[in-house]
Amino acid sequence: MLVLGIETSCDETAVGIVEDRFTLRANVIASQVDLHAPYGGVVPEVAARAHLEALLPTIDHALVEAGCGLSDMDAIAVTSGPGLIGALLVGVSAAKGLALAHDKPLVGVNHLRAHVEVAQLEFGALEPPLAALVVSGGHTSIVAMGADGRFRQLGATIDDAAGEAFDKIARFIGLGYPGGPEIDRLARQGDPAAIDFPRAMLHDDSYDMSLSGLKTAVIRYLRKLEAAGQEPDLADVAASFQEAIVDVQVVKTLRAARDEGLERVVLAGGVAANSRLRARFADACEREGLGLVVPSIPLCTDNGAMVAASGANLLAAGTVADLDLGVDPNLPLAG
Structure with missing residues (x-):
């Protein structure tokens, strides 16, 4: 079973191809970082136009990498939410066209669920029940995945997502975009x-x-330092700021896992690429005797492989969409 996954929820035009749910055949990303860097953040209209230009070449690239054609696909999967509405529409419209033209099933994928399920490409079946921290530029949630595969939200940020906070502080102290990797790099030099x-x-x-x-x-x-004429140690600022974010996420996630009797934790989403977060989770889970699943860094950030993997799971369960599939920029993970 081959599934092609299309991801255009934000600023990455990405296409992945997965075989039999667990084998990655292709994962191609056309990055828009250089387009948005001058603005210090993603500009929705710019992102949507860039998706229009990049999507078909990215699909072609993925097919070449996988050594197959569209006629070989068993389904076309696409992120239908959450995300930027214009960006989502580009991907969903393209997926509908491909599904109709090649007479293939269409599968609508939840972007957040896909961030969790991409781990199966490296670790095999996730074997719920488990806890997951899904942490990215727009989302920071702690969820429980039940034996039935359904997600239940345990907690979430009530204001800024972690990635959003990283970007804002990085911009304030004069670092580049995206801010998360820049903070991570600078923090390694600080206390x-x-x-x-x-x-x-x-x-x-x-x-x-x-x-x-x-x-x-x-x-x-x-x-306050500026008003006093003092120069801040920006490496210490970055490291201390990052540590505060990591502390809260580790403590809250592990407490939720203990309280819910969950023995495995999945760390997922773009911010899961943060080196300090990964290290702290590894140490904490080892102390608590909890299993930890963390995808490799290329599979943490937005990618087409995660959409293909989640789409393959849905296809295996018989869950497909009609050609009237819509987009939902606020699609929840729980439920």
Whole structure:
């Protein structure tokens, strides 16, 4: 069974091909980073136009890499949400056209679910029940995946997503876009204990998180130094800021896993590429005796392989879409 997956939810035009649910045949990404870097963030209209230009060449590239043609596909899978509405429409429209022209089933994929399920390409079947932290530029959620494969939300950020916070602070201190990798690189030169930034909601009874106050605290700290004529150690700022985010995510996720009796944790999403987050989760899960599943970095960021993998699971379960498949920019993971 071959499934082609199309991902255009934000600023990466990506196509993947997966065989029999667990074997990756192709994973091609046309990055838009250079297009959005001058703006310090993703411009939705620019992203949608770039998807239009890049999608068909990216599909062709993936087919060549996989050594097959569209006629060999058993289904066309596509991200239908959440994401930027214009960007999503480009991918869904293309997938509909391919499915109709080649008489193939169409599968609509939840972008967040795909971030979790891409791990099966490296670790095999995920074997729920398990806990997952799905953390990216637009989403930060702790969920439980039941034995029936359905997700239940346990907690989420009540304001900024982690990736959003990374981008905002990176921009404020003059780093490049995207901010997450830049903060990660700079933080390796700093002391994560140098500045005691706040960890909002760390000890409350919920699994929810709040990062807006942390972002404000960093900005106030820097402005206070500026007013006093002092130069900040930006490496220490980056390391301490990053540590505060990581602390909250590790503590909340592991507490949720313990309380729910879940013995495995999946770390998923673009921010899961952060080296400090990966290291802290590895240490914490080892101490707690929990299994940890973390995809390799190329499979953490937005990619077509994750859409193909999730689409293959849906196809195997008999879940396909009609050609009237719509997009939902706010599609939830739970449910």
